[in-house]
Amino acid sequence: MTPYTPPHKPLTRLADVKAKHKGEAEWSEWVVKDETLWSQYIQSAPGSKVSPRFHPDTREWWVILEGEIRFDIEGQEPFVARRRSMVQVPPQTVYSMQTVGTQPAIRFETNIPNATTMYSERPSLQAPGIEFLPVRLGRRPFPYGHNNKPHINLDDLAAADPNYSGSRFIHDDRAVSNIIYGYGSKLPPVNDADRGHYHPESSEFWVILLGTIRYLIEGQGVILANEGDVVYAPRFTFHNPRWWGEGPSCRLAMNGYPDIAHLRYAPH
Numbered sequence: 001m002t003p004y005t006p007p008h009k010p011l012t013r014l015a016d017v018k019a020k021h022k023g024e025a026e027w028s029e030w031v032v033k034d035e036t037l038w039s040q041y042i043q044s045a046p047g048s049k050v051s052p053r054f055h056p057d058t059r060e061w062w063v064i065l066e067g068e069i070r071f072d073i074e075g076q077e078p079f080v081a082r083r084r085s086m087v088q089v090p091p092q093t094v095y096s097m098q099t100v101g102t103q104p105a106i107r108f109e110t111n112i113p114n115a116t117t118m119y120s121e122r123p124s125l126q127a128p129g130i131e132f133l134p135v136r137l138g139r140r141p142f143p144y145g146h147n148n149k150p151h152i153n154l155d156d157l158a159a160a161d162p163n164y165s166g167s168r169f170i171h172d173d174r175a176v177s178n179i180i181y182g183y184g185s186k187l188p189p190v191n192d193a194d195r196g197h198y199h200p201e202s203s204e205f206w207v208i209l210l211g212t213i214r215y216l217i218e219g220q221g222v223i224l225a226n227e228g229d230v231v232y233a234p235r236f237t238f239h240n241p242r243w244w245g246e247g248p249s250c251r252l253a254m255n256g257y258p259d260i261a262h263l264r265y266a267p268h
Helices: 013-019 153-160
Strands: 027-033 038-044 051-055 060-066 069-072 077-082 085-089 095-100 104-109 152-155 168-173 177-182 204-210 212-217 219-226 231-233 240-243 248-255
Touching: 013 038, 013 051, 027 231, 051 085, 069 104, 069 177, 077 152, 077 168, 085 168, 152 153, 177 240, 204 212, 204 219, 212 231, 212 248, 219 231, 240 248
Parallel strands: none
Antiparallel strands: 027 038, 038 104, 051 095, 060 085, 060 104, 069 077, 069 095, 085 152, 168 177, 177 248, 204 231, 204 248, 212 219, 212 240
16 A cells, blocks of 8 residues: 555545635646646636647646536647546647636646647746747647547447447556446445455546446545546555446546556455
8 A cells, every 4th residue: 555645635526626716716736646647627717718739749638527618629620528528639739728608617637747838839928947949840740549539528428328338538658548437236235345456557546527436445445436526546555446326427547557457455
């Protein structure tokens, strides 16, 4: 079992983060910042824009938790992402976004640690120790690859297939994200003697997209997480998640390896 270090918590409730920033039109809050992935909640006000930019060597992705955001991604028709939408941009692909509608939008943004951002035009940002230089790059937008798609929405996926049980959202050399969808009512009875599994090379965390997910996490006991919440398990920490409740529930898992090893307790 690995100890938790800030900003990481076993459970980060979106409602608590919103309460912390009450009265602020725009805010951000780090939730994951380890050696594998960096993720944060970001609230943007209606009309707020993210200027054209790209990452030279890494993929970036978002989950829309509230509101609507219009994305303009190089090579794609513009689209509006809504609640339960998942959006991604591969390396060297220019994108911009704007919060639309009358309500703020909250997105959960994930990057590879220390990802570099390059801008189409010199940004107005002023920060100590940062100098922006004009550069030339033989840029080539990377293909999405591995059946990755610019935009998917959980509601659309579930409506299109009555037997939908999940699918891969992100498949990248340095990260993976899986949609895990189902019904707690269809699972066997809870067995808390089953510790689940752990990962030796990467943390794992989950954004709850729908309903409630029950977790048994080593050293933390039972956790119930709801839509918009984030649950985090460090490396070497046993965890056993399951769908919970009568209706459908869904978690979006993220970790650092496309075929991550699952180690289970095996007493002799």
